Amino acid sequence: MDTEPKEVVGPLDGKFEFKKNKDGTLNKQAVICTLCKKEFSFHRSTSSLKYHINAKHAFVGSSSSGARPGGLVQTTLTEGRALSKSISENLTQKIAKWIAKDCRPINIVEDKGLAEVLQVASRDAFYKPPSRGTVMTKIHDLYKTEKKKKKEDLAVADYVALTGDHWTSVSNNNYLGVTAHHITKTWELKSFALTTMKTEERHFAEACAEQFLTVARKWEIEGKVTTIGTDSARNMIAAARLLTFEHMPCIAHILQRSITVSLSDSGFVHALSKSRKIVGHFKHSPANTAELQAQQAALGQKQEPLVQDVPTRWNSTVDMVKRLNRNQAAIKATLDQQQHKLIMLTPPEWDKVQRLETLLEPCRYVTEILGGEAYVSCSVVLPALCHLRRVMEVSDEDPAYVVRFKTAFKEDLASRQEKTNNAWLKLATALDPRFKDLKTLPKSEREEVWTTLGGMLHELSPRRSPQTSEDGPPKKKMSLLLQMCSDSDSDEEVQPGRDIHRYRAEPCISMEDCPLQWWSAHSGAHDKLALLARKYLATPASTVPCERLFSVAGHIVQKKRSALLSENVNQLVCLSNWLKEE
Numbered sequence: 001m002d003t004e005p006k007e008v009v010g011p012l013d014g015k016f017e018f019k020k021n022k023d024g025t026l027n028k029q030a031v032i033c034t035l036c037k038k039e040f041s042f043h044r045s046t047s048s049l050k051y052h053i054n055a056k057h058a059f060v061g062s063s064s065s066g067a068r069p070g071g072l073v074q075t076t077l078t079e080g081r082a083l084s085k086s087i088s089e090n091l092t093q094k095i096a097k098w099i100a101k102d103c104r105p106i107n108i109v110e111d112k113g114l115a116e117v118l119q120v121a122s123r124d125a126f127y128k129p130p131s132r133g134t135v136m137t138k139i140h141d142l143y144k145t146e147k148k149k150k151k152e153d154l155a156v157a158d159y160v161a162l163t164g165d166h167w168t169s170v171s172n173n174n175y176l177g178v179t180a181h182h183i184t185k186t187w188e189l190k191s192f193a194l195t196t197m198k199t200e201e202r203h204f205a206e207a208c209a210e211q212f213l214t215v216a217r218k219w220e221i222e223g224k225v226t227t228i229g230t231d232s233a234r235n236m237i238a239a240a241r242l243l244t245f246e247h248m249p250c251i252a253h254i255l256q257r258s259i260t261v262s263l264s265d266s267g268f269v270h271a272l273s274k275s276r277k278i279v280g281h282f283k284h285s286p287a288n289t290a291e292l293q294a295q296q297a298a299l300g301q302k303q304e305p306l307v308q309d310v311p312t313r314w315n316s317t318v319d320m321v322k323r324l325n326r327n328q329a330a331i332k333a334t335l336d337q338q339q340h341k342l343i344m345l346t347p348p349e350w351d352k353v354q355r356l357e358t359l360l361e362p363c364r365y366v367t368e369i370l371g372g373e374a375y376v377s378c379s380v381v382l383p384a385l386c387h388l389r390r391v392m393e394v395s396d397e398d399p400a401y402v403v404r405f406k407t408a409f410k411e412d413l414a415s416r417q418e419k420t421n422n423a424w425l426k427l428a429t430a431l432d433p434r435f436k437d438l439k440t441l442p443k444s445e446r447e448e449v450w451t452t453l454g455g456m457l458h459e460l461s462p463r464r465s466p467q468t469s470e471d472g473p474p475k476k477k478m479s480l481l482l483q484m485c486s487d488s489d490s491d492e493e494v495q496p497g498r499d500i501h502r503y504r505a506e507p508c509i510s511m512e513d514c515p516l517q518w519w520s521a522h523s524g525a526h527d528k529l530a531l532l533a534r535k536y537l538a539t540p541a542s543t544v545p546c547e548r549l550f551s552v553a554g555h556i557v558q559k560k561r562s563a564l565l566s567e568n569v570n571q572l573v574c575l576s577n578w579l580k581e582e
């Protein structure tokens with residue numbers, strides 16, 4: 001019997017062989033590593049042998065994986081050692097954070113592709129992706145941790161401004177989104193989501209007001225809320241009247257509504273109707289789009305699709321006419337080669353479209369500025385509206401339809417501005433060192449603003465009780481006697497006026513400078529005004545932060561995820577907002 005060939009040990013093919021006795025037989029209770037010639041006891045279990053391979057020969061795998069220089073072969077993915085508990089836990093935590101931050105579906109952890117990527121990333125170690133239940137548990141824990149941080153931030157804030165709006169998901173569920181905005185002690189503007197709460201009742205004013213109060217109480221900020229920003233819907237306006245907070249209507253909604261009203265009462269209607277049909281001709285046909293792109297390339301233009309305007313999408317009309325004007329030659333050349341039933345724009349109508357772009361571009365600029373939440377926007381409202389009024393001044397060169405548009409726009413915007421919280425906007429403008437000269441206001445209204453600020457400073461000044469005790473110190477008695485005999489105003493009455501005067505004497509800063517950085521450097525010299533600046537400059541000019549919140553919610557509550565529990569929707573939306581802020 002030939003005993004020269006040595007047997008191998010089961011699944012560790014090629015790495016171990018049985019020890020050979022002196023008489024040529026094989027010792028089935030001892031094996032030798034073929035790589036380092038170390039001897040091991042063998043009792044039918046290969047656990048210790050696998051541990052030796054992973055510890056001492058990490059780059060050695062099965063012969064089927066392909067040979068490497070020096071006789072070594074690549075390790076197979078299934079033979080790595082398990083990750084340590086701490087590393088595995090940290091990796092699971094990162095996966096849960098990634099899913100919450102980037103709005104990934106929970107069942108992504110079941111994808112085989114993800115498992116392969118994680119296995120390659122962990123090199124020779126073995127890591128099994130967590131289950132869906134584990135990920136949701138981690139997300140719940142992460143939500144509690146992050147919510148605690150946000151509550152701590154709000155606990156030290158002096159004033160908090162809110163914005164709120166309602167949203168309907170693809171599963172026809174109603175949600176109330178609320179965001180908070182405040183300025184920290186270090187003069188940083190913080191904006192983040194508070195909730196995306198599912199609502200069952202109809203959106204009557206009383207129900208909306210109670211919902212806002214519920215959110216404020218849950219976050220323990222009811223006594224700190226200064227303003228609540230909403231759109232100009234009647235139920236929201238009525239709800240704001242039921243609350244003790246100041247109401248700040250969304251200026252961006254007001255501006256877009258004025259644009260819509262002005263367009264419907266001007267000479268642009270027919271030109272816009274034709275423009276929409278031309279855009280639809282290319283948007284609904286890939287072949288037509290390809291021909292347009294060929295013409296764009298032939299003319300040396302950028303290959304870009306046309307844009308269709310949507311009534312509910314801000315600035316979509318100006319985007320549509322800009323693309324049409326920029327690609328006018330390519331559109332004409334493409335349609336000349338096609339058989340179609342479109343009625344082309346006439347040269348006077350093309351002129352109207354170009355003029356409309358000039359009219360709407362400043363409105364788009366103002367809308368984008370007022371929609372920011374990472375910088376102060378409330379104090380920009382009055383200067384921005386003043387800029388629009390100047391832009392919309394009628395000139396002698398304007399044709400009749402442009403005059404009608406400008407006139408209708410100014411009248412409608414003025415009527416809507418009267419219904420906004422102008423008192424709050426004026427004070428915010430005065431507390432912004434860029435606009436504190438108040439040139440955007442009529443001269444007759446400027447002193448009234450400073451008088452109001454002076455009254456607020458007087459209320460903030462600490463009241464001092466006079467010293468009337470007979471056995472008081474002699475110096476205090478003399479001071480009291482001099483105050484009683486003096487005909488001039490007391491220091492308490494004069495001090496607010498001095499504070500206002502010193503602040504007004506400061507030079508205005510550049511439009512590009514940050515007002516919060518200015519206050520950070522000058523808050524020591526204007527301590528009481530700085531407290532008011534934190535209050536008034538934290539209010540956002542629009543409800544765009546809520547709109548962004550609903551955009552995130554739309555990525556989460558999709559058709560394939562329409563059955564998500566409302567609690568999970570709230571946590572995922574809030575976490576996505578909070579983690580991206582980091």
